[in-house]
Amino acid sequence: MITTCYGGRNRKIGIALAETEKPVSVLEGELLGGQSAQGVLTAAEVHSMLSSKKLDHQFPIFTTIHMICQRQAPADVLISCLRNHPEHN
Template identity: 40%
Template structure:
């Protein structure tokens, strides 16, 4: 700890790990919104709804343990989610240094005229640079868990990101998932 940096210790290791993973799925959604040129208000909605889905999914996965809301209020939660959605560059990051940016770029490229595939991000030259796009992998795992529990409709943002990454939903339909979000009911 210094006069300009403060550490906060939390015993919620599971919550910290989940925040670190789930933010990448939300980053893809933000990248899709950027690629569609939907503007900052849409990005703000994605931030808010993505944060809500993160919290709800953490409770869904660990119902008996409970999720410490304070964990999501810390740097690993809302702060990290905000930072990962703040990237505006289209240039791949150096040597795997920034998975947040890579997930944003994946989201943007899914909206391109020739829609990218998640597999394209594993091909040279990106593979040589050891760039990892794990948001799509997390979205797939989340989708499978939610589908097995018949809970897809409660997590429309996470569901839409997976389906868009799999080319089963058009990127423009991301807005539909925001408009019918259970948080609005």
């Protein structure tokens, strides 16, 4: 996931997700010429797998990233998610 996030397309979409309220599909059209951002797809796949195994609550960072990509949460909630991660409390 981290490697995927450092790619050019993923970085562009990530910045745009934080700076705009546009959905990912619109951002991909505007910024990537219709190509997809692999990180968004990966986040959805990871979330789907975790949810199917009822493990999403044990992986709050992955869950939060998915929620941000789906516009179910603003990007700044990732900071509080990291600060409140069970491994750091």
